[in-house]
Amino acid sequence: MAATSYNTILIDLNALCANFTSIRRAVGPGVRVLAMVKSDAYGHGLIESATALAKVGANHFGVAEIAEGIALREAQVSGTIIIFLGSESADELIEHRLTPVVFDLGNLEKLSAQALKRQTSIGVHLKIDVGMGRFGILPEEIPAFTQAIRSLPGVHLTGILSHFPQADQDTAMTCRQNQSFARLQESLQQTNEPAQGLIAHIANSAAIINCPESHHGLVRPGIALYGGSPADEAAGKPQPKLLPVMSFQTRIMQIKEVPAGYGISYGHLYVTHRPSRLAVLPVGYADGYLRSLTGQAQVLIRGHRAPVCGRICMNACVVDITDIPMVNVGEQVVLMGKQSGPYGFDEISAAEIASWMKTIHYEVLCLFGNSNPREYLHVPGSNS
Numbered sequence: 001m002a003a004t005s006y007n008t009i010l011i012d013l014n015a016l017c018a019n020f021t022s023i024r025r026a027v028g029p030g031v032r033v034l035a036m037v038k039s040d041a042y043g044h045g046l047i048e049s050a051t052a053l054a055k056v057g058a059n060h061f062g063v064a065e066i067a068e069g070i071a072l073r074e075a076q077v078s079g080t081i082i083i084f085l086g087s088e089s090a091d092e093l094i095e096h097r098l099t100p101v102v103f104d105l106g107n108l109e110k111l112s113a114q115a116l117k118r119q120t121s122i123g124v125h126l127k128i129d130v131g132m133g134r135f136g137i138l139p140e141e142i143p144a145f146t147q148a149i150r151s152l153p154g155v156h157l158t159g160i161l162s163h164f165p166q167a168d169q170d171t172a173m174t175c176r177q178n179q180s181f182a183r184l185q186e187s188l189q190q191t192n193e194p195a196q197g198l199i200a201h202i203a204n205s206a207a208i209i210n211c212p213e214s215h216h217g218l219v220r221p222g223i224a225l226y227g228g229s230p231a232d233e234a235a236g237k238p239q240p241k242l243l244p245v246m247s248f249q250t251r252i253m254q255i256k257e258v259p260a261g262y263g264i265s266y267g268h269l270y271v272t273h274r275p276s277r278l279a280v281l282p283v284g285y286a287d288g289y290l291r292s293l294t295g296q297a298q299v300l301i302r303g304h305r306a307p308v309c310g311r312i313c314m315n316a317c318v319v320d321i322t323d324i325p326m327v328n329v330g331e332q333v334v335l336m337g338k339q340s341g342p343y344g345f346d347e348i349s350a351a352e353i354a355s356w357m358k359t360i361h362y363e364v365l366c367l368f369g370n371s372n373p374r375e376y377l378h379v380p381g382s383n384s
Contacts, residue, residue, distance in 0.1 A: 006282040007250045007372045010337070011044050013052040014378035015227060015243035020053050022240035023221050027208060031215045034060035034201065036222035038068065038084065042362065043369020044226055044245060047075045048376055054079070062220055069098040082125060082159075085135075090114030090154075093122055101161065103127045103136050108148055108155055115154030123158035124149070125199070128184060131177045132163045139184055146188065159199035160185060164214075167206035168231045174207055178214040185216070205230030209239055228350060228361045244349065247337025248368050252301075252329050254280040255321070264318050265310030269294065272309075277322045279306070281333055284313045288367030289335065296356035300334040300348060301327055303341025336368065 041049035059079030066087040073096040086100045129136030167174045203214040205224035227244035297308040306319040338347040350361035
């Protein structure tokens with residue numbers, strides 16, 4: 001029997017699929033939904049997430065690197081797979097029917113030469129920078145790039161894209177940048193016959209809610225797909241119903257009673273102010289439960305919150321259970337997620353943990369999901 005960890009990440013694939021369906025309903029029938037499953041699906045599992053989403057109609061997927069695209073094809077995921085960091089390997093793009101994003105002329109030339117040898121052509125999506133200041137060509141570079149794509153055999157333009165830097169914070173800026181993108185799209189379609197009908201996409205999770213005019217023909221939900229609230233400015237706006245997909249559980253390894261004035265963990269940052277009952281948990285920063293949570297975090301035991309006390313270690317932390325009666329060794333502890341018990345019902349969200357860490361919930365999901373064994377619940381199409 002395979003060895004197991006005391007810590008488990010639970011992934012509710014039904015919730016994931018419900019989120020996809022809710023987003024698709026929100027954007028309407030004329031807009032396709034590309035599921036961003038890059039970076040191991042934000043810690044939720046690339047193959048498991050994509051195959052579940054495919055069962056409820058997803059046929060566009062976004063990944064960062066070509067290895068992720070190949071993994072999806074080997075798992076029999078069909079449809080369009082876009083490689084957002086692009087690739088120089090035309091052979092693999094052709095073999096696995098993958099679509100690269102391009103933003104470099106040298107890369108285009110390499111793809112052209114390799115595709116020509118294979119006597120075929122690769123469809124590419126051109127990334128334009130309308131304000132992100134990251135990957136993408138500037139608007140004034142578009143003529144040179146489109147001319148290169150027209151003149152190079154073996155490559156052809158099938159889409160254009162961009163990305164918003166503040167769709168979760170500044171709707172006015174986001175809508176202005178979308179207007180710029182829309183004008184560029186219109187200009188391309190008017191001046192480039194092969195560009196007629198090309199796919200245009202810019203809307204991330206926050207823009208799906210805050211800037212409906214940015215939907216164009218395709219939207220790219222990421223954090224919303226996994227149940228995270230994507231936008232600070234969404235109050236009063238129609239929002240798709242989103243369910244948390246990931247939860248994080250562990251169990252109590254030891255319970256001990258200590259007197260008042262007892263120092264806890266490295267550096268004795270915390271000293272008990274009363275006789276205390278403590279639970280030691282087998283989770284720490286090696287499991288993504290970062291040291292920055294020291295003095296901030298809480299966990300759920302029997303439906304009641306218990307504070308983490310003392311410095312978080314590599315593989316352990318300590319919580320104060322003095323105010324929670326009848327707690328036993330081996331009992332379930334929820335680090336992130338919902339729990340009901342004899343003392344109530346509560347939830348600790350990724351967003352709340354992110355506030356304790358002074359980061360964003362994207363990072364929390366990636367940290368937890370990629371640092372611990374995952375267990376999948378309610379697989380669509382199964383009887384489990």
